Amino acid sequence: MALLEVDDLHLHYAAGDRVVRAVDGVSFVIAGKGEAVGVVGESGSGKSSLANAVMRLLPKGVARFDGSIRLNGRDLTTLSDEAYRREIRWRRIAMVFQGALNVLNPVIRVGDQIAEPLLLDDRVEKRAARARVEGLLERVGLSAAFYGRYPHELSGGQKQRVVIATALVHDPDLLILDEPTSALDVSVQAQIMNLLKDLKEDPGISMLFITHDIGLASDLCDTIAVAYAGEHVEYGPADRVLLEPRHPYTQRLLASLPRLHGAERPRAMPGEPPDATALPLGCRFHPRCPYRFDACDRHPPALPIAADGHARCWLNDREVAGERFETHLPALAVRGG
Template sequence: MTETFSTEIPAGQPALKVIGLKVYYHISQGIVKAVDDIDFTVGCGEFVGLSGESGCGKTTTAMTLLQILPKEGVVEGGQAIVGNTDILTLGKKDMEAFRWKGISMVFQGAMNSLNPVHRVIDQMVDAILIHEDMSKKEAREIALELIESVGIEKSRARAYPHELSGGMKQRLMIALSLVLHPPLVIADEPTTALDVMIQAQILDLFNQLREKTSLSLLIITHDLSVLAETCDKVIIMYAGKIVEEAPVQILFNEPAHPYTRKLIASFPSILADKEIEFIPGNPPDLIDPPIGCNFHPRCDYAIDKCRTEDPPLVDEGGHRVACFRRHEI
């Protein structure tokens, strides 16, 4: 089949550019605006974090980028450009070819994604041969090289998944996401269910891979410590919208949106003896969201304008914030 897309990233272009993305779920109760007009980029070799409470739209964003939304999910508008290809316009056959070549994913709960009745090397070889015209021997050599690149001895390649630790299985899932050398990888909660030491090893592995391959990574997680350790910039979502985006040090040291401030304050710190705060109330019903700013019912700084107008996402020197009172708080 002749491919109608390119996975090459032109010089000076980002690995991913999302423009005006809207994704709604059409369910019996109404329309859920899960992702509501978001824009962001992931530069070549850049690690970007996407965070927020459960239900904020971060995983829906990832599923949209791979065209694996459930049947209720509908892309209502926008673009998602990798290289010169708007992946949202690709048909089923082209998208099947584009996955893992142009964009791949380490799924949440990836440790359970390996087939339990096949050796890990065979699973990697099969993934390569589906996309590439080469011999099984050549595919095996590529797979072994990748297995070794994520810190696993080649002798473990013939193991079955149940014979490996959780950390080793997660490393293998990362290797599997890289088999076709995609310019962009999405990692959805890559350290979930791993102990602290293994988490640190996985995050260090991502950094090593960036040095070797210029990997671009979109990390989706609710764990702010993962973002602080790994990312170049962080995007905070709330109720389907981006409310703040900034370089990682600025976001953690100078958060400008009330939601971001409360989110950071809700995490414990080893550097200071502080009382952990909580965010009062609940996220809004996305079938019937509040008028104005989605966060105003839970915000200590809300004024009348917040209750009637939706604040735009304003970019000030690479720090984007959607808050009318961003200069006052």
């Protein structure tokens, strides 16, 4: 039984008389302990909305919220909001929000901020809560001495470690991380990535890791989902997606990465993401796709499911793509080609 199974999830928002399809039929699986799924995509592709949907933290103006979310086989969609709050959110599934560095309360010692849910919700005795928090501070690479510090005394990386400790306070099975390193310098970013790798190993926390940087996802994740305009256009084991991308958008993301060796320069992603309230017909990527052909702007690509994942692109359908199946699809596998 998988730890988390998300199937055909939708989260749409009402925007005036239009609808934003922020999460539009998304499915993925986090198999078990210590497994990380990465969701990669440009700004506006629906990554944070997906995280909020799994946490059931919904804003006002939701036009559609449905699909199935199962945690250890248990259907969470039928749980009441009260049961979700009491049993699931923060306890089984915790989250580090996008931009979370700035939400630490400046006038409360960081240790007390981490301890708060233990004292208030769990009524843990004060000394036991302090011991637990000191252990957590050490687990995230700080020392127990940080308990008494205030946020302004901490560097960006240290603050992010505190935020991660806060999310771990109830010992969750799954940690959702929404762009956890995007506000940090590259060297600090690498340290936080190392911490996440450690936490994956021990205590074996499973992760949904959200980023706009496919390079970061490749470093941490076992499985990668590529988000575009509310859909996951490619999904599969990280090695396969990175080495043999089957969607032109994935290939463009890979081509935009800097290289350590070789003369090739990274290539910027061409074009702009679509207007979320007026998505292109057919394949949503077609206005930016160098391989588009007649089927692409008429019909949304079917979703062939294979053991090693899927791609929402007509090139993967031999009947529709014809000779393009033989010529373009293998070419996609050449990184940056």
